[in-house]
Amino acid sequence: MPASTGISTPDSATSGTLSVGFVLLPRFTLLPFAAFVDCLRLAGDEGDMSRQLRCRWHFMSADGAPVTSSCGAAISPCMPYSDPAQFDYLVVIAGVLEGEGGVDRQTIDYLERAAASGVPLVGICTGVFALLQAGLMNGRRCCVSWYHHDDLKRRFPEALSVPDQLYIDDGDRLTCAGGIASADLAAWLIERHLGRTWARKSLYIMLIDEARRGNAPQPHPMVLQKVDNRTVRRAISVLEQHLGDIVSMDELAERSGCSRRALERHFRESLGVSPQKFARELRLRYGLWMLNFTAHSITEIGERCGFADTAHFSRSFKDTFGFTPSEVRRKEVGVQEALIDPFILQVGKADSP
Numbered sequence: 001m002p003a004s005t006g007i008s009t010p011d012s013a014t015s016g017t018l019s020v021g022f023v024l025l026p027r028f029t030l031l032p033f034a035a036f037v038d039c040l041r042l043a044g045d046e047g048d049m050s051r052q053l054r055c056r057w058h059f060m061s062a063d064g065a066p067v068t069s070s071c072g073a074a075i076s077p078c079m080p081y082s083d084p085a086q087f088d089y090l091v092v093i094a095g096v097l098e099g100e101g102g103v104d105r106q107t108i109d110y111l112e113r114a115a116a117s118g119v120p121l122v123g124i125c126t127g128v129f130a131l132l133q134a135g136l137m138n139g140r141r142c143c144v145s146w147y148h149h150d151d152l153k154r155r156f157p158e159a160l161s162v163p164d165q166l167y168i169d170d171g172d173r174l175t176c177a178g179g180i181a182s183a184d185l186a187a188w189l190i191e192r193h194l195g196r197t198w199a200r201k202s203l204y205i206m207l208i209d210e211a212r213r214g215n216a217p218q219p220h221p222m223v224l225q226k227v228d229n230r231t232v233r234r235a236i237s238v239l240e241q242h243l244g245d246i247v248s249m250d251e252l253a254e255r256s257g258c259s260r261r262a263l264e265r266h267f268r269e270s271l272g273v274s275p276q277k278f279a280r281e282l283r284l285r286y287g288l289w290m291l292n293f294t295a296h297s298i299t300e301i302g303e304r305c306g307f308a309d310t311a312h313f314s315r316s317f318k319d320t321f322g323f324t325p326s327e328v329r330r331k332e333v334g335v336q337e338a339l340i341d342p343f344i345l346q347v348g349k350a351d352s353p
Contacts, residue, residue: 018043018055018193021087023110024067024075025103025130029095032124032182033069035206036091039186042202043194054194058082062106070095081106084114089174089189092127097151103130111136118172122185125178132156136173143168143175146218149293164294164304167214177218180208187211217243217286217304229270231256235263239279243286246306249275284320287313291328298325 020040024033037057042048044055059078061067066076084090092111094103111134114121123131128142129152141160144152149163162168167176167185176185183206191199191211203211227233235256239247252275253260267275287305290296296304302313302325318324 018190019086019088020055020057021082021084021090022057022059023081023090023092023107023127023130024059024061024078025092025094025107025127026067027070027096028067028093028127029125029178030069030071030073031180032176032178033075033093035180035183036093036124036186038206039183039190039199039202042205043190043198048205054198055190058087062104062110081110084110084119085117087119088193089120089122090114091122091124092130093124094126094130097126097129097148102133108134115172120172120174122174122176124176124182124185128152128175129155131173131175132159137175140170140173141168141175142173143177143214145177145179146289146293162294164217164290164296165214166212166216166218169214181212181218183208184212184216185214188214227270229266231258231263231266232270235267235275236278239282243283244304244306247279252279280316281320283307284317287317287325288321288328291325298329301325 018040022033022037040055040057041050045051045053059067059075060081061078062081064078064080066074066078068074090111107130111121111130115134115136121131121136123129123137123142125145126148128137128144131137132142132152132155137159139160141162142152143162143165146163149161152159152161163177165177166181167174167188169185169188174185176182183203187199187203188211190202199211203209227236235252238252238255249260249263253263256263258266263275267273267278271278283305287301290301290304291298294301298314299310302310305313307313307316314324314326
């Protein structure tokens with residue numbers, strides 16, 4: 001292809017069932033990139049020799065130069081933007097947001113060309129900002145990390161942002177909150193193209209128990225209080241990963257590496273509350289967050305918080321916060337400050353068994 005077009009073609013000697021092109025933007029976040037590409041790598045070769053047999057991938061930048069991530073590590077070699085039609089997916093990964101200038105014109109043109117060619121576009125972390133800037137998410141829901149949600153709404157107030165899921169698969173537009181959720185999305189695509197066996201193989205080698213589906217809730221920073229007890233920290237992590245589920249105390253104790261009785265003792269000594277009450281208030285706090293930052297109905301929010309019916313959710317919500325979900329939704333109570341502050345249970349408060 002003529003050099004004046006800025007288009008190059010990767011080595012055609014490697015081919016596979018799943019082909020992915022990575023658009024790496026300056027100061028991209030390394031973890032979601034590594035999680036995604038390692039899923040491809042581990043699924044691509046039965047002998048674990050990192051050969052691109054079932055999957056192939058290429059790293060690209062606007063000028064073909066190495067791209068430096070937010071942590072300072074550079075990815076090389078990169079090639080200039082190549083014909084998007086050769087890829088099954090084009091994955092855009094960004095990270096640190098600098099100023100209001102946004103993405104360079106060459107990248108925007110390339111994304112527009114890919115969309116016109118019918119290539120599915122994947123926005124990971126703040127990579128979704130690039131898709132929005134290019135005007136390629138009009139009328140589409142886009143998944144964004146809770147951490148970047150305010151920035152996204154400020155820059156793109158008309159965007160249909162979803163900050164309470166891990167990723168959204170909308171056919172030719174896929175968006176992911178970032179972090180380790182990038183592995184979940186990669187596993188989903190591998191399962192679609194290569195089969196579940198290869199997706200599970202990748203995750204197991206990466207020491208990930210199982211792939212979470214896109215509608216799984218994002219872990220929110222509900223608990224920022226310093227907790228010294230390692231068992232309690234482990235239990236809190238499990239609860240934050242299952243905000244929409246009721247985790248039995250027996251299962252929580254097993255996953256925390258202790259007996260149920262010991263778990264209850266650890267919680268009372270560290271936080272002054274039982275693990276049951278802690279888990280319940282954590283789910284309710286998640287509901288409070290969704291009432292303020294999503295358009296989900298109160299019924300749906302109650303279900304996402306693990307409550308069997310709306311009445312139970314509303315009663316529990318009022319008992320905990322002193323106002324009802326309907327009052328929050330109607331903006332009759334000022335709770336914004338509480339949402340910004342860390343969620344810290346009132347330790348030492350009397351708690352009935």
